[in-house]
Amino acid sequence: MARSWLITGTSSGFGRALTEELLDRGDRVAATVRDLAAMDELKRKYGSQLWVATLDVTDADAISQVVGAAFYALGRIDVVVNNAGYGLAGAAEELTDAQIRHQVDTNLIGSINVVRAALPYLREQGGGRVLQLSSMGGQMAFPGLSLYHATKWGIEGFIEATAQDVGPFGIEFTIVEPGSARTNFGGSSMAAGKPLPVYDATPVGELRRAATSGAFPTPGDPRKMAQAMIDSVYCRPAPRRLALGSDAYAMIRETLTGRIAELDAQRAVALSTDFDVEGSSTLVGSSRTQEMVDA
Template structure:
């Protein structure tokens, strides 16, 4: 059975790979990106099974218009993939106000815009899937990526909430958490002028690891794209799907440490409860 997908950020990385794989197997794809001409080769090969539109996810009005047009053109859309993203490598002090706004506008608000625009259509259909591409950094952290984490932790909290809101309408949401993968993300990270004060700190060490190509990148982009497609085909609807040994181990360590710290404060947490009324 042919499945119809709506995918943001399809010019490269996971978005491009998903589009290629889905078209190759006969699915239909509404592919959105800043430069639609980047998919001219796929359009020439696959014809009207590929629908494209120029989209800047930071523009809420544009998002609503493009999503409406995609549903009108294709009739139904089975899967919405929020993949567009922006990476910023800078310590908290180094980043500019403009860079901070861009990472939040793209990764957090942009994803929210797409979901909000798609939900009325999915609800009317009575079925649908949303895949929100996040990262291991949606549950754990690395120095010099604080603003990126702020956006990813934010979208994960939003998605965890709305997954319960939209379930009664036959719509399921899964947060996809890829680990470090050679998709060009590392080389495309925006940076800020480094402050000497951070050179010999964890923030500086992370920056240097990226600069030297020493940051571990253990995953296959092809396998991650395939795992996302396999998830939809299986009809499984987990809230989160960790993809990559680094994601599994780093998130496991972060959750374990967080729970251990949480347990330490059990007594003081209970100590501030209001006294129960007598009688």
């Protein structure tokens, strides 16, 4: 059965791969781009099967208007793919205030606002699915990508909580965590701060050299990853996370395993900071809790 999709950031990368695959399958797509000309070829080929609008996800008012127009045009949208975003490379002190603000406004606040705009329509129609594009960088971190990771870790926390908020309405979320793929992420979809020589001999410099020399591995096939995202929509219940790529699996697993080991090593300290089960501290704790409730 044909489905209807809303996908942000469809001019290239995963957004483009998803759009092309879905249209070829016979699904309908509401696609947003920064430049309408990027969709001319697909529009000529697929006609009314493809609805296109311009959208800058840093514009909250535009998000509300475009999302509403997409639901109106398609009648129902089964899946929202929150894909628009880009990377910002550089050590924290190499980045300007404007670069930091734009990264957060695009990847984090923009993604949050797309979800917020879609939720009333998804509730009204009785449910739906949201695929939130994150990254393996939403679970682990590379040197020189601190602001990018801040946005990806942030959006994952937002989705974790929001999924619980709206689960009773039949709205499900999947956080997609691709590894390095052969898209334009390292090209036109990557901005960078002004390198400081002091970082040349640090992990930041090493990663920079690997990226510019082509030594940084990119094992992921965007088409296969797009297909896996589409397949996930047919899973019930929705997988909360979807790691894609051998590097994503290996690095996320290594990071989580190490984090669990560190947590377990702190168990005694963590438990020691609770109020005592018996004694005056329990009474103080109860009194304090009551004061907070009364306040």
